[in-house]
Amino acid sequence: MGKFMKLSSLALLAFVLLFSFDSSKALSISLPVSQAIQQQNNSIKTVEGYIVGKPVSSTSVITNNYPDDYSLAIADSSMETNTSNMLYVQLPSQFRSQFGLKSNPELKGEKIKVTGNLTAYYSHPGLKNTTEMILLSSDGETGDGSDEGGYTGSYYDPAIGKSGEELKAALHNIIDDHTEISYSSVWEALKQTDADPNNSNNVILLYTGRSQSKSSNGSGVDNWNREHVWAKSHGNFGTAMGPGTDLHHLRPTDVSVNSSRGNKDFDNGGSPQGEAPDTFTDNDSWEPHDEVKGDVARMIFYMDVRYEGDRGELDLEVNNVVNNGTTPYHGKLSTLIQWHHQDPVDNFERQRNESIYNDYQHNRNPFIDHPEWVEAIWN
Known part of the structure; x- marks a missing residue:
């Protein structure tokens, strides 16, 4: 009898401990x-x-x-x-x-x-x-520490599990159809997409990092204008609706700095630009300051995937050379991949992506949402 009671007590204790453990675990579940x-x-x-x-x-x-x-x-x-x-x-x-x-x-x-x-x-x-x-999420990482992007909706479902050309084709089909805006409308759009989060009256200029009044846009000295990060002469698409007005690669920049960049490809090296801090350039390449290197790379990757030559559009391709001139190519791929890793996605890019998606084009830059897809395509 005593032995039976002792065993029963141990069993009861084990049950209580097990129940307590499971209960505390349940309370911790989000x-x-x-x-x-x-x-x-x-x-x-x-x-x-x-x-x-x-x-x-x-x-x-x-x-x-x-x-x-x-x-x-x-x-x-x-x-x-x-x-x-x-x-x-x-x-x-x-x-x-x-x-x-x-x-x-x-x-x-x-x-x-x-x-x-x-x-x-x-x-x-x-x-x-x-x-x-x-x-839980910061700098492009989810709460479990993985490298997945922060977007968890159904938008990218057709791309999940794919890689290489198959992934690129799936992403193109997802982001291809979007609302196009006129080049004149880009002025007002950039005032929202690139607004200074600390001063709603200003925009942040891409290459200088300067916060400047939204109303100071124009063509004068120290005004800001509309920079095509994928140089518009690389394919000669100009400012026509489509690639010429795609907000995912259009950014506000200082007028003279924009002129200095011209249509140069992106690569490391050169001499200090002078007006844009920590920016370097030579006769055929442009190296922006570290804080926007990844931004530039992800914009170029977006353009490559968005414009694939269907429906009479240009087929834009990133390649591993500079001095691409008027061909529909932009480089330098190896450098852009390096910059993508060096400068991870930040909150400014995320906010910009959200604004373009919600308020203007209704498509997204997949490499902001899923940075890991750069390597999955261009490995």
């Missing part, structure tokens, strides 16, 4: 936003999602010009626009300086983990009484 929306019962839960904007009413979320740091909207996809698929998160005072969008507009598109009570906020499924917030 819910996706879709499940959190369904569990509005005031329970304390941890939820993972992408910051997609700031709620201002039960049916409205804004994505720029944030008035305060009091709340966030999160979703299972960084590209979500339907408020019914969003969870509204209340930001107590201790989290506002770090996670509020007025103070940190670059956080839009980032993935976070947040803990609090699942209960209505703004008369909408929400999370209140927030006790913990953790930033």
